[in-house]
Amino acid sequence: MDDAENAAELIATNTPAWVISVGYSLAPEYPFAAALEDGFKATAWAIANARARLGDGRRLAVAAHHSGGNIAACLAAMARDRATLPFQRRRSWLLYWIQA
Numbered sequence: 725m726d727d728a729e730n731a732a733e734l735i736a737t738n739t740p741a742w743v744i745s746v747g748y749s750l751a752p753e754y755p756f757a758a759a760l761e762d763g764f765k766a767t768a769w770a771i772a773n774a775r776a777r778l779g780d781g782r783r784l785a786v787a788a789h790h791s792g793g794n795i796a797a798c799l800a801a802m803a804r805d806r807a808t809l810p811f812q813r814r815r816s817w818l819l820y821w822i823q824a
Contacts, residue, residue: 731789742779744770748795763799764806771809782810 728745736743746766749758774781788796803809
C-alpha cells in the first residue's frame with residue numbers, strides 16, 4: 725500500500741466520510757493537464773454518485789499530498805473557473821498539503 729492509500733484509509737477510518745482514492749495519468753506518457761482532467765472527472769463522478777453511496781455530493785473535500793497537492797490546488801481553480809460542479813462554497817473544501 726502506498727502513502728496515498730494509507731492516508732485515504734486513515735481518513736476513512738476516522739471520519740464519517742465516503743473516501744475515494746484516485747489514481748491519475750502520469751508524465752511523460754500523458755501530457756500536461758491529463759492528471760488535472762483525471763481529478764476533475766473523478767470529482768464530477770463522486771458528486772454524481774454520492775447519493776447512491778449514502779454521501780452528500782454538495783459537501784466535498786479533496787485532499788492530497790506530494791505532487792497530488794498541486795493537482796488538488798489546481799482542481800479548486802478548475803472547479804471555480806468552469807463552474808460546472810455543484811459546490812456550495814460555504815460547505816465545500818478543497819484541501820491539499822505537500823510534504824517536504
